[in-house]
Amino acid sequence: MNYLLYFDPGLGAMIAQAAIAALAGFVLFYKTVVATVKGWLGLRKAKKESSFDNSYDQNSDTK
């Protein structure tokens, strides 16, 4: 037992992650398809001004 594990992560929660990840893969795929089709139709939405990316993503600022 790793004693650094100072809280119970829930054993079931660990097992369930495989299923969650599978569902997530499906959701991401579906979203990508929808976004691509919307892109073709010229329906792409701009990110909201208050979105996390607009205020927090510093990738553009750092080298």
Next chain:
Amino acid sequence: MRRHPSSYRDPSGFVYQENGIFYRQINPVYFKEYKAATSSGVYQKLFDKKWLIPHEELRSDEEKIIILPEQLDFVTYPYEWSFNQYKHAAQLTLRIQIFLLENNFSLKDASAFNVTFHKGKAVFIDTLSIEKYKENNPWRALKQFNEHFFGPLLLAQKYGGSFLKTLQHSINGIDLSEVKRQLPFTSRFHPIIYSHIHLLSKSDGKKPTENNDEKKISLSKISQIKMLQALEQHIDAMASKENTEWSSYYNQINYQEASFQNKKKLIKLWCAEVEATKIIDLGGNDGTFAKELLNQASQIIISDIDQPAIDQCYLNQLKSKEQRLIPIVCDLMQPSPSIGFQNSERDSFTSRVISFQPDLSMALALIHHITLTGNVPFEMSASYFSKLSQYLIIEFPDRDDSWVKFILDSKRDARHLFDDYSISAFAKAYQQHFKLIKSEKIEGTERTLFLFKRHEG
């Protein structure tokens, strides 16, 4: 040396205070992880992104390493955040985890208390939460993330901002089965909500058995990243439907634009006279008046009962790239108590404000709510304000003010109980605790501004 009372959960190290400065001690058990994170440059990269509170290493020997983190001026807790603050704190945690995975590290916990607001933005403050990623291990903090962040956000989105206060009564997060019970039946058809709430709540009561060897539980890194990205995208799209009771307040104030400008001018002038640099604006709404003081103030806490108004204040600040406002949701009739083990893990609102040592408190258009709606006698509110700061600017709307009339009318039979509500009774009571420096009626209104200085000694 005084160990911080909230810093006991993780044996990797702890935060302590010495001569008013916070340090972090790292214990030998975490040396390897700390050195790996330092040498790989992930700490530095996270500092550059402004996602993690920067630190410098002060000394290192075989028994301990001491680091000095950038000091926080005022800590706000999750139950004091507005909807978008909460949401961004959640997204920050997920983005950090995704970033760490890409760099072969991982977060070992995802407590909402690992995040606070600093210079206008959410920042991760638990430096020791970062550990080496173990190949194909699922994220053990996922359930905790949902208990601390996703659950409260879902409930707040559906039922309103009071659910953002969940961690005030459940310091370790909300039980996912409880979230499940409160969500509508149709939520189980939503792949993200189903998987992160319904599915994970089922695993709550599972007992480990002999065959459940941890080695068998595996999840590839790429799958974990996808899982987190999908969750993050869902949270990104969440919005609060709540309308504020005050958000359109300044459109329907009961006085003219000229009086409004006049009030701003007086406050600015008085604030300059007392040379206030640290200010708390109680009932500060979306920060409209506080912003006027930014020329001279180094920091202004804006507290308000109204979650959407504070949300607006936070979003405006992000947009303007201002860093000196500290928005906080707080009901002065029941400010955040001290909670946690021995009632000392998370400090109360009042004691944090006192340690912040503001030079000036402002209570604009507030006293009639406290006195008439909250039934707090003048002596008690004066005594409370005098604890917070040396100077006080307070606005007193007299009985002829339309808001005051409205509140008094709603008292019906009990109206006579508030016969004492008058400017003379107010001034008398406040002079028990303060010296009156000046007062001035705001032209075109039934309101008077007072500048008080606390009696010392």
